[in-house]
Amino acid sequence: MISANSLQHAILVLDQRLRPVFDRPERWLQVAVRLVMVLLALALAHAVASLAWSVFLGRATLPVKPLPAATSANASGGAALDYAAIGDWHLFGRADPPRAAAPPPPPPPSPPPPMTPLNLRLVGLFFAEQGASAALALIAEGDGAESAYRIGAALPGGARLERIERDQVVVSRQGHQETLRLPRLDEAGTLTNSRPASAPKLLNRAPAPSPDEAAPDATGPVIDASAIADRLRGEIGARPQALQDVAFASPYLRDGQFIGFRLRPGRDRQLFQQLGLSGGDVLVEVNGTRLNSPSQGLALLQELMSAERLELRILRNGSEIPLTFSLSGAPPVR
Numbered sequence: 001m002i003s004a005n006s007l008q009h010a011i012l013v014l015d016q017r018l019r020p021v022f023d024r025p026e027r028w029l030q031v032a033v034r035l036v037m038v039l040l041a042l043a044l045a046h047a048v049a050s051l052a053w054s055v056f057l058g059r060a061t062l063p064v065k066p067l068p069a070a071t072s073a074n075a076s077g078g079a080a081l082d083y084a085a086i087g088d089w090h091l092f093g094r095a096d097p098p099r100a101a102a103p104p105p106p107p108p109p110s111p112p113p114p115m116t117p118l119n120l121r122l123v124g125l126f127f128a129e130q131g132a133s134a135a136l137a138l139i140a141e142g143d144g145a146e147s148a149y150r151i152g153a154a155l156p157g158g159a160r161l162e163r164i165e166r167d168q169v170v171v172s173r174q175g176h177q178e179t180l181r182l183p184r185l186d187e188a189g190t191l192t193n194s195r196p197a198s199a200p201k202l203l204n205r206a207p208a209p210s211p212d213e214a215a216p217d218a219t220g221p222v223i224d225a226s227a228i229a230d231r232l233r234g235e236i237g238a239r240p241q242a243l244q245d246v247a248f249a250s251p252y253l254r255d256g257q258f259i260g261f262r263l264r265p266g267r268d269r270q271l272f273q274q275l276g277l278s279g280g281d282v283l284v285e286v287n288g289t290r291l292n293s294p295s296q297g298l299a300l301l302q303e304l305m306s307a308e309r310l311e312l313r314i315l316r317n318g319s320e321i322p323l324t325f326s327l328s329g330a331p332p333v334r
Helices: 004-023 025-056 083-087 226-235 240-245 269-274 296-304
Strands: 120-126 136-141 146-149 159-164 168-173 176-181 222-224 247-254 257-265 282-286 309-316 319-326
Touching (some): 226 240
Parallel strands (some): 222 319
Antiparallel strands (some): 247 257
16 A cells, blocks of 8 residues: 555656646647657558458448438428429429310312313213213314214314313313313203303204114004103203203214114113113104204203103114103093
8 A cells, every 4th residue: 555655755756757848838849749640640550450451351441331211200200202292283383285286277179160262062961970981072163063072082272171071071271171061051941051152953854764774653652751851840950960860871873873872771760661761772763853963962952841742763672662751741542
């Protein structure tokens, strides 16, 4: 056990040795600097040793203190953020959906072709709904004789026949299309056209049939066609193709000579049968006028609009058959 005298003696010795240091501050400062440098050298040596040790053990990185879990905030009572809901707040405004581009307006309909200035006259038409190859147009130059033309044929005056329609034809000339129309029946029952032109002329009666053609009795049964006639008279002014409800007609030639019109059932086959007609019949005579030119069709139609009786001669199987129709009522008693 250390006695009090020994402890007092040690304190006195220490005081004697340290007093010079405290009495001289510059000396004490040197001691402190040296002490700090020693401590820094020890710390640096420890760090270098740790780094070398980690390299030798294959550890590329120093251990990192893990971050606290994200759920720690929830553990303290806080709610998780809903980022999808934040996007629905539209903080910078709401963008309008893209609008579909409006479809371009349809092009305006092209105006109808003008009337042709050529000195041509449309005498007759044979319009075929089944195909353009069977259509035929009868066209005359001025007051001359008419000729039959099909689609694609060259016309007088340097024109070309492009289309055959129900009541007109379309021709092309110098790269432009023009129309040529049929004469129409006005309220007075006369033929009119868009420009002055002579109406088709009625040809005189042709000579009687040749001796080798059979000539049966001119009389025949009278068929009541008044209902059909009234229907056609009421429609033909506004619808010139109304005759095609009864029959379709096409030119019939024999040895290059026009004989008449070959008939076949129209759109209403029952009307064709009610008139006593058969498919393939050839109409050769109307009310005593022999058909030897297609241009007679329009002129005869004008006369029949007000007729009360219609007498036809039909060529059937090489023989001519008379057919008589009453257009104004019940047939007379014979």
